[in-house]
Amino acid sequence: MAIAHVAAWTAAQFNNVSTGTNTARASTTNNFMAVGVTINNNALFSSIATTSNTLTQRAPASGWQNTGGDSIRIYAAEGITGAASHTVTVNTSSNAFFVVCASEYSGLATSGAFDQIAGAGVSGAGTSFDSGATPTTTRANELLVGYGDQDAGGNGSFVAGASFNVRSSIGTAASGSTGALEDRIVSATGAYNGLMSSSGFTGPTGWDMLIATFADVALAASNTEFGSRTNIPNPHVGPMTLRQGWRQPPIYAVNLAPITDTNFGPPTRVPNNRVGPVVLRQFYRRPSLSFDTTNARSAATGTPVLCGGILNSAIVRSGGIVA
Amino acid sequence: MALNITIPAASLAVGAHTFGPGAIPAGLSHAMLTLDTTPYDALPGPTLDFKAELSQDSGVSFPITLATAKYVPPNGSLHGVQQHTTSFVVDLPGVSPAGNTWRIRATIIVSNQSYDPVNTGSLAVT
Numbered sequence A: 001m002a003i004a005h006v007a008a009w010t011a012a013q014f015n016n017v018s019t020g021t022n023t024a025r026a027s028t029t030n031n032f033m034a035v036g037v038t039i040n041n042n043a044l045f046s047s048i049a050t051t052s053n054t055l056t057q058r059a060p061a062s063g064w065q066n067t068g069g070d071s072i073r074i075y076a077a078e079g080i081t082g083a084a085s086h087t088v089t090v091n092t093s094s095n096a097f098f099v100v101c102a103s104e105y106s107g108l109a110t111s112g113a114f115d116q117i118a119g120a121g122v123s124g125a126g127t128s129f130d131s132g133a134t135p136t137t138t139r140a141n142e143l144l145v146g147y148g149d150q151d152a153g154g155n156g157s158f159v160a161g162a163s164f165n166v167r168s169s170i171g172t173a174a175s176g177s178t179g180a181l182e183d184r185i186v187s188a189t190g191a192y193n194g195l196m197s198s199s200g201f202t203g204p205t206g207w208d209m210l211i212a213t214f215a216d217v218a219l220a221a222s223n224t225e226f227g228s229r230t231n232i233p234n235p236h237v238g239p240m241t242l243r244q245g246w247r248q249p250p251i252y253a254v255n256l257a258p259i260t261d262t263n264f265g266p267p268t269r270v271p272n273n274r275v276g277p278v279v280l281r282q283f284y285r286r287p288s289l290s291f292d293t294t295n296a297r298s299a300a301t302g303t304p305v306l307c308g309g310i311l312n313s314a315i316v317r318s319g320g321i322v323a
Numbered sequence B: 001m002a003l004n005i006t007i008p009a010a011s012l013a014v015g016a017h018t019f020g021p022g023a024i025p026a027g028l029s030h031a032m033l034t035l036d037t038t039p040y041d042a043l044p045g046p047t048l049d050f051k052a053e054l055s056q057d058s059g060v061s062f063p064i065t066l067a068t069a070k071y072v073p074p075n076g077s078l079h080g081v082q083q084h085t086t087s088f089v090v091d092l093p094g095v096s097p098a099g100n101t102w103r104i105r106a107t108i109i110v111s112n113q114s115y116d117p118v119n120t121g122s123l124a125v126t
Helices: none
Strands: A002-021 A033-039 A043-049 A056-059 A071-077 A090-106 A114-123 A127-135 A142-154 A156-159 A165-170 A179-187 A195-199 A200-215 B003-007 B009-023 B029-036 B048-055 B064-071 B086-089 B103-116 B120-126
Touching: A002 A179, A033 A043, A033 A179, A033 A200, A043 A071, A056 A114, A056 A200, A071 A142, A071 A200, A090 A142, A090 A165, A090 A179, A114 A127, A114 A195, A127 A142, A127 A200, A142 A195, A142 B048, A156 A165, A156 A179, A179 A195, A195 A200, B003 B009, B003 B103, B009 B048, B009 B120, B029 B048, B029 B064, B029 B103, B048 B086, B064 B086, B103 B120
Parallel strands: none
Antiparallel strands: A002 A090, A002 B064, A002 B086, A033 A071, A033 A090, A043 A090, A056 A071, A114 A200, A127 A195, A142 A179, A142 A200, A156 A195, A165 A179, B003 B120, B009 B103, B029 B086, B029 B120, B048 B064, B048 B103
């Protein structure tokens, strides 16, 4: 099924409040939902929630895009659970000024759709927004979601960039923050820019622009390391435990050469005339043995043994008994 | 022609208070509900839940909640300027058609004091 825009939620601007919920509309199960948020002070942002679904921040990768003044983010929910009365609610820790724009799409992967992002902003005059280019998209058929805001006074409007369509926007800067959500459906891989412009605002002082792309089929998991790297000491190649269900952690410094002649544990001195059982500390190496014969005596005569002993493989180097 | 429903200055008892409804003329597309939350006195300002509701059957029912918001004192600041006005702006579900039976009303819910002072406000449809 081709990617298509279904409908947008009514854009809503909330001013000097701690909770805001937009106008409800019906949504369809397994569709895709994109949400753009602007807030005047991101330190006050607490949470965002939507009926029966979880929104995941997609752009920027972390934090906020806030070069131009107010802060913006793009959230998404893939494979949504539809609801007859579907809303988006933003909560803040103290009264704030924020905007919520959202739109619904069909034809996207119900999981693993998220692909690429880019973001940029300008502090100062300017009404042409450009997120910068994303890395090359993975799939030919993707949805590009752009979200931008204008820091300014007065009231204005937003104009979609080339090949984009604005689906939800608020331009009443005189009373609070602004924002506009736009989209573009592409059929070829490429590095795409989120483009938008504004008109009619008074004294623009900055803008921010984000783009996030989403694919029609689930993207393969990238070659991602899970957990920390662990060096396996030579020559102990022990059992390996997968930390994830489907990826084996990388293995470093594995030496499959034959086990070298290595002593395990320190030599152990055997007390005089008491050569008892010897326990190997490892399965395949015997510890070195040495006998202290300094005070040994003849069992027959009691005469001291002046020298003698056994060293390595029972070789008698020298010895004797003096009568 | 725009529609403007005035919310007069008053001390509101705990509970829900409805203002309107008013008939929406043709050709309008969005609503703005505004409340002046400047305290009358030294008492803390009110905690308010407020919403705008839409009827499309001449006011028999109001099934569409255009938006809801909660105001909690103290006031927030916008670009460093302290604000004493609380509001939200939201689009209507399309441009109001000629001969429509649309009605709109505002509801303020007071929950934290016996009487909360609310300065003037309005629900404007433009």
